[in-house]
Amino acid sequence: FTQVARKLTRENIQTTLELTYRSLKDHFGIAKPRLAVAALNPHGGEEGIFGDEEIDIIAPAVKSARKKRIPAYGPFPADSLFHHAARGDYDAVVCMYHDQGLIPLKLHHFFGGVALTLGPPFIRTSVDHGTAYDIAGTGKADESSMKEAILLAARLARRMVNRRTP
Template sequence: MGFDIRPAIAVTMGDPAGIGPEIIVKSMARREILASCRPVIIGDRSVLQRAIDLLAADLRITTVEEMPDRDPASGELYLKPLSDLAPQDMEYGKPTAAGGDAVFRYITEAARLCLKGEVDAMATAPINKEAMNAAGHHYPGHTELLAELTGTDNFVMMLAGSRLRVTLVTIHEALADVPRLVTFDKVLATIRTTNGDLARYFTPRPRLAVLALNPHCGEGGMFGNEDQDIIRPAVEAARSEGIDATGPLSADTLFHLAVKGDYDAVICMYHDQGLIPLKLLHFDDGVNVTLGLPIIRTSVDHGTAYNLAGKGIASEESMVAAIKMAAEMAVVRQTRKA
């Protein structure tokens, strides 16, 4: 069984001063997007039209209040407008508090639509966290905001491409704070959430590699005790629950094995431990997936790229990959319910 029509995906426009609107327009011009889903953009009509004009795209906007139950016609973009920004809040490369507030509303509305079942998933364009904070919305990023909106305590950031998937025990934290934040409970919760959602959406029995925090797994305590005292017991606890997890493993060699296909995901202790190898392989087409939520959320794996905004040269590959992955996950979920 599955979907009678393609899944509906809410696509948030992202920072109006960045490349989000451009890469969305470029994505919507790709046949593979409309072949996989029914997208509706949550954003600003003037900003979206500017991007269409900039790219000379053969697209037209249809304003909607709710997701239509039909596929968009050729060249038609569904838009649910939530802002009407002034020209000074649309200037390329110059984020503003008004733009940050608009971004917050786009994300909040997309999450609401997902929770109500009016759309099947959401895919997000890049935001500026400082602009959102300037508007009074104090979150380190999309992930933490969506966790609050959905009432989720155990959430995990996964970055994914065709050759590598990584998840993070700690996300946006100062490196100096990481050792005290890598706790038994946090490592075990990350393993459980990674295993659960990979099994739910991607592969029935995930093979998980769990990285050490320190070089050479601490070298018997010479370089730190976290690996033996915290990470290893967490891995053992996960294995006692039937999870196929291995670790702690040394990061300097593990990624070679993961890329060869020995593991379905690598659980990393901190942000750069996972994102450096991921972006080395998937700089253009990496996808950010928030695991553990009651909704499906994917995103581009890059920022607002203000230096490229308004030039029409930013790559849409990550946005395309994010929308397609959201649609694929929605189809898997619906199929398993059927």
């Protein structure tokens, strides 16, 4: 966790917000995506009591994104943010580290979750779990995540082709 805090930069968060906003518009057809930003520390840092990353890094990145007309909000405490996202208050949540974002995803879509890489000029989807070498060849693996990754890639490719076709 301390490594996450040391590597957190305003620039990286701004870039992630811009990529997420653009991808939701381009790939998913959301006209004005609303982005929520998760805090790093418990209770959103409690105004610096649990850490100052929200004050010094995350909030300024959100403010910069808003200056670029990106509807970004936060930072919000992660323990309650996903409830609001799940009920539709936001189109995406930008998290500060891997497990912060995967916990709610796996809670709701354990077998069918998909990872989508934002940024490259091509579509990249993958299963949201690891290699599962421990169960390879045993007949225990669930193919749902792989199926969903392929279907999402196909939908996104179709959308890209339709956007380019006059």
